[in-house]
Amino acid sequence: MLKFLRKNNKKYLFLWLIATILFASYRPVFSLLVLFDSDYIKNENGTFFYLFFVNLLVLGSIVGMNFISQFIKNRFFATSLEKMNEQMYKTFQRFSLSELVEKYPTSKIIKIFTTDNPLVVSNYLGSIESLLYFVCSFFLGSIVILNIDWRIWVFLVVITCISFGVTKFFAEKIAQTQKRYNDSQEGIIHVLQDVFEQVAVMKIFGIGKRLSKRFHTENEEMSHHFFKNRHYQSVIEVVNDACLWSIQVGLLLIGFLLISRKELDFAELLAITQSVETITTPIFWLSDILTELYATKEIRKENDVLLFSKNTKNTQAESFEKITLENVSVNFQEKTIGELSSVMEKGKKYLITGKNGSGKSTLLKLLISEIASFEGDIKVDDVSLATNNLNGITGYVSQKVKLYKGSVEENIISFDKKNDDHLEKVGELCFGEKFEQLRSKQAQELSGGESMLTTIARALYSDRELLIVDEPTSAMDDENTQKILEILSKTNKTVVAVLHHLTEKDKQLFDEVIEMP
16 A cells, blocks of 8 residues: 555655654653753753743644644545545446456445545554654654663563553454454445335335344344454553553652662653653554554455556457357356357347346346356457457446436436537437427436436447447336337447337337347
């Protein structure tokens, strides 16, 4: 991750390192200020206003440095999260459709952006900052204490080694439970998507109640991992508190003994107290460092795959003359395609028919590379689909309508450049005279038929050679079904469609009917 930030967030990384190192010196400086004050008070010629001015200047500088370092840190963390999200977003765009379907379902992608990435930035970068602070503060604080009395330094090192050992042991356990906890959140997301994605269905059919047992199971698992994670952290906190109290009591006892022997004066003890915090504070931060580093270890491994993912060798066809299926068979989610051979030529229209479960939609998934594993071969002209996919020249219409927030026109253009002439032609083909009335209508205001026609218009506006249509009429009335058939028959695209409830007359609109085996 640091390698990625060193390349992509170099400016704030450098400023953050400098600010952290400078801020780490504030406690040793404060200890030296105490010694200065003690010596100056002994000076009979000293003045109160001079002492007040020096202390105010030093304290003001420390406060200012603290504020600046915190500002730079927060800016560095925020920009790092932004750049990580941007890089991963680009990576997901590069992945093939089959990779996304198999390895990165929607719930996992949401978890990565909303849970994993913020956690890694806060914990991992925070732990690196603590590590820098620890090294600088421990070094500077040790110099101050060793110059006063080495025995106190040895006492501190012994106690902190105990704290370090316990922390390391439980931090390894936290690494496992943190990963399991984050993964269990994905299960919760799955259930919530199933329940609330279609609110009307949820209310009418009582989906919430039917899935309550599944939610309870996922929630119980998440709660279990959350408890174990917090429990291990609590053990570390208890041990650290015990070590801290031991240091405070031990320091007072050792100080009392040395003062009684006149080997130490009160001013030096006060300076040591300040310097002890210089060492103990970062040491207990070191406990947090280990906890946070281990907590994000497994997540960082997964994130590094996304941050440093390279472009795959798979290319996209720029055009085609024919698509050849040679003895293609596949098993996918309990749907099976027997051996199928066919040739689909450019400019023609193909209707895929067959019994329920015969694999009609599965065949379309093969053509858009949503399924990568199959027997036989699919060729685009003379090149295998595995290395030359059709996605760059394919328009796709699925049974499930997906429209974005905005008007009909904005959904048809779909974030592409606006071409008024082309938009008018597509709008007239799909909506006829109603297009002028509908183009400014918001997507959420459309009927089911209008939404599907908008989806088809979007596919046609992209002006791609191949149009894949997967059961758009399954929930449509006869009027809208005939409208969709009319659109498909008039377009000059190569059409491969799965449609239901067609008459023999309707089937004659297609150049070839492919019956699934």
